[in-house]
Amino acid sequence: xxxxxxxxxxxxxxxxxxxxxxxxxxxxxxxxxxxxxxxxxxxxxxxxxxxxxxxxxxxxxxxxxxxxxxxxxxxxxxxxxxxxxxxxxxxxxxxxxxxxxxxxxxxxxxxxxxxxxxxxxxxxxxxxxxxxxxxxxxxxxxxxxxxxxxxxxxxxxxxxxxxxxxxxxxxxxxxxxxxxxxxxxxxxxxxxxxxxxxxxxxxxxxxxxxxxxxxxxxxxxxxxxxxxxxxxxxxxxxxxxxxxxxxxxxxxxxxxxxxxxxxxxxxxxxxxxxxxxxxxxxxxxxxxxxxxxxxxxxxxxxxxxxxxxxxxxxxxxxxxxxxxxxxxxxxxxxxxxxxxxxxxxxxxxxxxxxxxxxxxxxxxxxxxxxxxxxxxxxxxxx
Amino acid sequence: xxxxxxxxxxxxxxxxxxxxxxxxxxxxxxxxxxxxxxxxxxxxxxxxxxxxxxxxxxxxxxxxxxxxxxxxxxxxxxxxxxxxxxxxxxxxxxxxxxxxxxxxxxxxxxxxxxxxxxxxxxxxxxxxxxxxxxxxxxxxxxxxxxxxxxxxxxxxxxxxxxxxxxxxxxxxxxxxxxxxxxxxxxxxxxxxxxxxxxxx
Numbered sequence: 160x161x162x163x164x165x166x167x168x169x170x171x172x173x174x175x176x177x178x179x180x181x182x183x184x185x186x187x188x189x190x191x192x193x194x195x196x197x198x199x200x201x202x203x204x205x206x207x208x209x210x211x212x213x214x215x216x217x218x219x220x221x222x223x224x225x226x227x228x229x230x231x232x233x234x235x236x237x238x239x240x241x242x243x244x245x246x247x248x249x250x251x252x253x254x255x256x257x258x259x260x261x262x263x264x265x266x267x268x269x270x271x272x273x274x275x276x277x278x279x280x281x282x283x284x285x286x287x288x289x290x291x292x293x294x295x296x297x298x299x300x301x302x303x304x305x306x307x308x309x310x311x312x313x314x315x316x317x318x319x320x321x322x323x324x325x326x327x328x329x330x331x332x333x334x335x336x337x338x339x340x341x342x343x344x345x346x347x348x349x350x351x352x353x354x355x356x357x358x359x360x361x362x363x364x365x366x367x368x369x370x371x372x373x374x375x376x377x378x379x380x381x382x383x384x385x386x387x388x389x390x391x392x393x394x395x396x397x398x399x400x401x402x403x404x405x406x407x408x409x410x411x412x413x414x415x416x417x418x419x420x421x422x423x424x425x426x427x428x429x430x431x432x433x434x435x436x437x438x439x440x441x442x443x444x445x446x447x448x449x450x451x452x453x454x455x456x457x458x459x460x461x462x463x464x465x466x467x468x469x470x471x472x473x474x475x476x477x478x479x480x481x482x483x484x485x486x487x488x489x490x491x492x493x494x495x496x497x498x499x500x501x502x503x504x505x506x507x508x509x510x511x512x513x514x515x516x517x518x519x520x521x522x523x524x525x526x527x528x529x530x531x532x533x534x535x536x537x538x539x540x541x
Numbered sequence: 542x543x544x545x546x547x548x549x550x551x552x553x554x555x556x557x558x559x560x561x562x563x564x565x566x567x568x569x570x571x572x573x574x575x576x577x578x579x580x581x582x583x584x585x586x587x588x589x590x591x592x593x594x595x596x597x598x599x600x601x602x603x604x605x606x607x608x609x610x611x612x613x614x615x616x617x618x619x620x621x622x623x624x625x626x627x628x629x630x631x632x633x634x635x636x637x638x639x640x641x642x643x644x645x646x647x648x649x650x651x652x653x654x655x656x657x658x659x660x661x662x663x664x665x666x667x668x669x670x671x672x673x674x675x676x677x678x679x680x681x682x683x684x685x686x687x688x689x690x691x692x693x694x695x696x697x698x699x700x701x702x703x704x705x706x707x708x709x710x711x712x713x714x715x716x717x718x719x720x721x722x723x724x725x726x727x728x729x730x731x732x733x734x735x736x737x738x739x740x741x
Contacts, residue, residue: 472600474595493613497613497614504591504594504599504600504602505601505603505604506603507603523592526588526592533596534596534597
């Protein structure tokens with residue numbers, strides 16, 4: 160963190176926890192009797208509560224999307240590049256709401272929270288949460304905040320799935336749905352990568368069938384491996400090549416199996432850092448939510464019939480080198496929207512960073528996103 | 542508004558579902574949405590134009606007609622498909638015309654006339670590829686790779702069984718002069734055609 164805050168930062172922010180004690184019924188058939196959601200907000204809600212924008216986070220995301228928690232923070236929130244004064248999601252005009260989803264591990268109720276029934280962490284007893292469940296809980300949060308209709312619901316990757324689900328489940332509670340680097344359903348290859356990640360976690364001896372909290376231990380190796388394999392899918396061959404190439408940490412081969420290439424030590428470092436801050440059960444839950452997401456499923460696989468319910472306008476963005484959720488997946492979604500006669504705009508942004516590109520402010524991405532959100536702001540008089 | 546767009550908008554019925562191929566900065570669709578309560582999409586590949594469209598609330602899809610065609614659009618889903626000043630820039634205008642009249646019940650096409658007297662005169666006199674206000678490029682960098690004359694276009698329509706419902710011929714300033722009406726293939730610079738499938 161620099162000595163002073165950048166002018167286009169939302170500044171120092173403080174998360175707030177909201178307690179809900181009306182039971183919420185989940186897609187899996189179980190009910191959570193009560194739960195907490197941790198939330199950050201940026202900007203001011205206007206008088207008619209029309210300028211609210213909901214940010215939905217991806218697999219490893221959380222409520223801290225922009226700004227700093229203290230002057231000691233090394234880095235700002237995960238989407239600080241797009242949220243702030245004068246940024247695409249302009250906090251001088253919008254009231255931005257960002258939460259940690261149910262099942263998360265950053266303060267909202269999840270597998271590492273105390274189960275009131277047992278007074279121990281839920282662990283594997285925490286129900287599997289779906290994208291639909293998240294959207295339901297987000298709608299209850301909107302009620303609590305006095306927001307009847309979002310100006311826009313915005314998300315990248317798994318967050319984009321929530322933005323899409325909002326348009327189907329609460330069509331009259333959002334004006335715009337912004338779906339970035341996302342997909343209407345995972346491919347077999349996507350699910351396969353998730354399965355490798357889950358196997359890495361569950362086969363760690365320290366996983367203890369998900370009750371590792373009881374042993375005061377964390378399945379660190381499994382979580383690290385899961386993150387390493389996930390991380391590969393977030394980058395592109397080209398961006399990895401540019402960043403590391405075949406660069407060695409030392410000058411010559413050592414004819415062993417330690418991390419000799421820079422890319423190996425980078426992945427290990429990323430995996431280790433992640434395993435220190437993320438909960439293994441949450442990782443399982445998030446990847447499962449990804450696997451299950453398929454709004455066309457209840458409509459005989461016909462996505463445009465699923466989308467028929469929506470009444471908001473859509474912005475769909477994809478990135479040229481994203482092979483996790485490739486542009487073709489976004490186009491599938493756009494075509495279903497066209498067929499369903501929805502208002503949709505689509506752009507494929509040329510960017511070398513693979514799936515991670517949705518977090519990186521390339522000029523064209525920023526231009527398109529800014530132009531669209533500017534128009535949303537004008538529409539609601541913000 | 543550009544006079545050619547002025548002519549086109551008269552042919553759009555209130556509430557029409559419109560597809561605009563090569564919609565540019567979305568001026569026409571924006572106008573049709575506001576003044577004709579039209580709905581629909583523009584297709585565009587120019588990044589700046591796409592940004593402008595999004596900023597003004599015109600639904601725009603980044604899609605390249607040459608490589609992607611119109612396969613993602615259902616049969617007869619539009620009332621009108623527009624293509625202003627883009628026919629001469631696609632690789633297969635004949636196929637685009639077929640696709641236009643598959644996805645829409647009517648089409649409106651405008652393009653520059655390569656048989657305009659000034660172009661003929663320029664070529665005859667200088668022996669160099671003609672340039673004009675409507676065609677301001679050099680032969681090696683022009684996006685206009687499929688130039689044709691009004692007669693060529695009408696011959697293609699006949700061959701394909703496409704009915705020309707109306708034709709308006711204008712000069713470079715898009716003015717509808719009586720001379721251009723009299724002798725279109727020689728004196729008209731830009732034509733605006735309204736086409737549909739020949740009724741069975």
